[in-house]
Amino acid sequence: MHPDPRPYDAVLLVSFGGPEKPDDVVPFLENVTRGRGIPKERLEEVGRHYFDFGGRSPINDQNRAFLAALREDLASNGVDLPVYWGNRNWDPYLADVLKQMTADGIERAACFVTSAYSSYSGCRQYRENLADAVGGLDGAPRLDKLRHYFNHPGFVDAMVDATLAALADLGEGGRETADLVFVTHSIPTAMNDASGPEGGAYVAQHRSLAEEIVERVRLETGHRHRHELVFCSRSGPPQVPWLEPDVNDHLEARAEAGRPPVVVVPIGFVSDHMEVVYDLDTEAAATAERLGMRFVRAATAGVDPRFVRVVRDLLLERAAVERGEDVARAVEGSLPASWDVCPAGCCPNPRGDRPALAGSDA
Ligand SMILES: CC1=C(CCC(=O)O)c2cc3nc(cc4[nH]c(cc5[nH]c(cc1n2)c(C)c5CCC(=O)O)c(CCC(=O)O)c4C)C(CCC(=O)O)=C3C
Ligand SMILES: [Fe+2]
Known part of the structure; x- marks a missing residue:
């Protein structure tokens, strides 16, 4: 049987972003810390970590490898959807990829965030970034966020x-x-x-x-x-x-x-x-x-095929939910599967409310 991803017509990989060369380091750190009260000494220290690694964070290459593995996983399993990638803090920025998705006629995308847990930094802040990225775009796709996968x-x-x-x-x-x-x-x-x-x-x-x-x-x-x-x-x-x-x-x-x-x-x-x-x-x-x-x-999950497959499983699970079907939610450990739609007020922004997508307070 061919898996059914409807109503989704795209997947969006949402990540943090990182510098790729020494000249990127300071502007990247400015993007990350704007208005967040990080002491200057801490910023200089973190900047040194990046410079010690040639001004290049590993994170973008990790995401490129993950994207390639994800496209392969979807194609090999009969899920014929385009996969896009956008970051909070560095190129490719979410705002640019949302423009591209809109131009490509994407109507509804499932978002997979490279953070497995609930917190303002790992969840709501990305939902705010998604709201910013679609803000003012005519005909932008609807974006849903796939559930937390720490226990998938x-x-x-x-x-x-x-x-x-x-x-x-x-x-x-x-x-x-x-x-x-x-x-x-x-x-x-x-x-x-x-x-x-x-x-x-x-x-x-x-x-x-x-x-x-x-x-x-x-x-x-x-x-x-x-x-x-x-x-x-x-x-x-x-x-x-x-x-x-x-x-x-x-x-x-x-x-x-x-x-x-x-x-x-x-x-x-x-x-x-x-x-x-x-x-x-x-x-x-x-x-x-x-x-x-x-x-x-120990190694990180990276492109372990079982981890790459989590995206496909969560996409198809959520697609079935959105079509009104009953689904079994795979989960391991003591906690239940997380919610599909973040409840109002969860993981609040410590600096005050801002618009955020993919929650019941959206
Ligand atoms: C929960 C969490 C995750 C995991 C969830 C997720 O993945 O999102 C995460 C990921 C990451 N954090 C990263 C880098 C940085 N985080 C910073 C600062 C901060 N992180 C915070 C939290 C988190 N951060 C917080 C509360 C701050 C204080 C300022 C603020 O409230 O925002 C700073 C500023 C300097 C510093 O003080 O460290 C940098 C440079 C990178 C890129 C790494 C790379 O280049 O490979 C990644 C993946
Ligand atoms: Fe961080």
């Missing part, structure tokens, strides 16, 4: 196998005593408290995925590993509380508790973003080395 089997399975592979890399005598250190992007504690329909969704969703990985690893290996959810990439003024502990502080504490080998699992990042290659592979790896701890970083 395609993402979970990819992260379970990445964790098992990293444990295997430690070999005999490391593997069994290793800690699993789950890492995600820190956000202000107030942003976490306000995330999702009832608050606290950002941390709750990460904990649910971390627990699921720990249990699936136990089923595979017979070991229930010690584990922790920790954070990286804190920014903002020092007096504003952000989620802790920082991954480096956590490693220090574990060194005092006996220096176990660590497998760092970047569940907060769907591919090798700058936070992964700098904050984890460079900085946290150096911390572990200084402390004399073995350190292996």
